[in-house]
Amino acid sequence: MFMVLFYLPSYPELSVAQFTGQKNHAKPSNDLIRTELGLKYIYSFPIERTDVSITVHGLQAEIPIFDNELFIMPIMSQILSGRISVYNPNFWGDVSDIKYLTKENLTDTSQILAYMDAGVDTAIILDESGNISFIEQYIQPDLNEISGIFFMENWQMNIDLGMFQKDIIAYLPIRDYYEANEEMNLIKKRRLLFMVVHNRIVPGTSKKAKAGTKDDYELIYKDLAFDMNLYNKPYAEYLYRDELNNLIRQEEYEEWEYHHFDFFRHFDRDYFIQQLVSSVLGGKLDAFRPDDPSIILTANELEQLARIPRSEINSVIFHEDWYLNKKDLDLKKVVHDLILVRHIGEYDDYTGEFIRTRKEPLFLVKFGQ
Numbered sequence: 061m062f063m064v065l066f067y068l069p070s071y072p073e074l075s076v077a078q079f080t081g082q083k084n085h086a087k088p089s090n091d092l093i094r095t096e097l098g099l100k101y102i103y104s105f106p107i108e109r110t111d112v113s114i115t116v117h118g119l120q121a122e123i124p125i126f127d128n129e130l131f132i133m134p135i136m137s138q139i140l141s142g143r144i145s146v147y148n149p150n151f152w153g154d155v156s157d158i159k160y161l162t163k164e165n166l167t168d169t170s171q172i173l174a175y176m177d178a179g180v181d182t183a184i185i186l187d188e189s190g191n192i193s194f195i196e197q198y199i200q201p202d203l204n205e206i207s208g209i210f211f212m213e214n215w216q217m218n219i220d221l222g223m224f225q226k227d228i229i230a231y232l233p234i235r236d237y238y239e240a241n242e243e244m245n246l247i248k249k250r251r252l253l254f255m256v257v258h259n260r261i262v263p264g265t266s267k268k269a270k271a272g273t274k275d276d277y278e279l280i281y282k283d284l285a286f287d288m289n290l291y292n293k294p295y296a297e298y299l300y301r302d303e304l305n306n307l308i309r310q311e312e313y314e315e316w317e318y319h320h321f322d323f324f325r326h327f328d329r330d331y332f333i334q335q336l337v338s339s340v341l342g343g344k345l346d347a348f349r350p351d352d353p354s355i356i357l358t359a360n361e362l363e364q365l366a367r368i369p370r371s372e373i374n375s376v377i378f379h380e381d382w383y384l385n386k387k388d389l390d391l392k393k394v395v396h397d398l399i400l401v402r403h404i405g406e407y408d409d410y411t412g413e414f415i416r417t418r419k420e421p422l423f424l425v426k427f428g429q
Contacts, residue, residue, distance in 0.1 A: 088218040104208040105207060107124045108126060119245075148166070149251075176201040176202065177199070178199045179201075207234050207250075210231065210234055222429060224395040231391060234253070276385045276388075277385050284381070285379055288377070292370070333370055337400070348425070349423070372404065395428070401421050
């Protein structure tokens with residue numbers, strides 16, 4: 061696992077009034093218009109600890125316990141009590157298709173519990189006399205198994221206003237669980253549990269709720285750092301991966317293949333990087349040192365930035381606050397800044413064998429200042 065430590069400045073407390081309290085304002089132009097059709101990506105919760113578990117087959121497994129309580133507990137409380145309507149997670153359309161969902165696409169509590177191997181279970185008991193009796197028991201869902209959130213979003217950036225906004229269209233909790241295969245080996249599996257769509261996106265399908273105000277939103281994560289791969293290397297290097305030349309590692313290839321054809325269908329990664337780098341080099345955006353965001357990059361550092369191949373800029377780190385409306389489960393993100401990161405392959409000088417990918421944060425851009 062590769063870890064990069066950054067100096068995080070103390071930001072003033074930002075409210076969500078910009079989302080909930082502003083009306084009759086013209087929508088600012090989007091400098092990422094090619095990405096506005098929607099993105100799908102996964103945020104993984106950090107692992108709090110690892111527990112050793114013994115299965116019914118006698119297999120031993122190390123099961124991660126995820127630090128998800130601040131987000132998952134209020135969501136599951138509302139949904140499992142039936143106070144909030146949610147949708148079937150088996151949705152295969154584009155982000156833009158969500159607005160066409162109807163009441164027929166809603167799911168219910170029993171189905172969610174079934175996806176979590178929880179809910180009411182009936183045990184059959186046979187006594188010595190051959191009499192059969194039935195005992196019902198309730199199995200609690202294990203919320204520690206929820207490993208992350210599948211997000212569907214529209215991104216908007218306005219360079220002149222210094223604004224970057226993630227408009228959340230829907231989000232789906234992900235469960236990680238383990239099952240034994242035919243060879244009695246434990247296999248990790250994943251399942252989407254349900255889809256939360258705010259009634260501003262699909263009006264008339266959720267239970268009636270008053271429009272949220274800024275006072276309804278609670279800060280659940282502050283200065284959250286999210287590292288996101290961009291898969292910005294040349295397409296042919298992924299498609300015709302040459303393991304002997306170590307252009308694309310197996311792990312990176314599998315991740316790219318999983319994301320590329322659907323998750324990033326409408327996301328132009330080259331254009332995203334071009335807009336940020338050209339705006340920095342052109343003086344429209346100030347670029348700061350990632351290790352000390354109080355220091356602006358020098359002219360010499362900007363010259364070095366201009367010479368870096370764009371294909372090597374292959375990930376982005378967002379620092380953002382998350383606000384949750386616990387009444388209707390609407391989620392808002394306030395993006396403070398982002399960092400573009402260069403990926404540099406390191407190879408053995410003698411054999412040419414790939415050793416590792418070194419990540420080099422290039423610059424930090426602040427928003428909402």
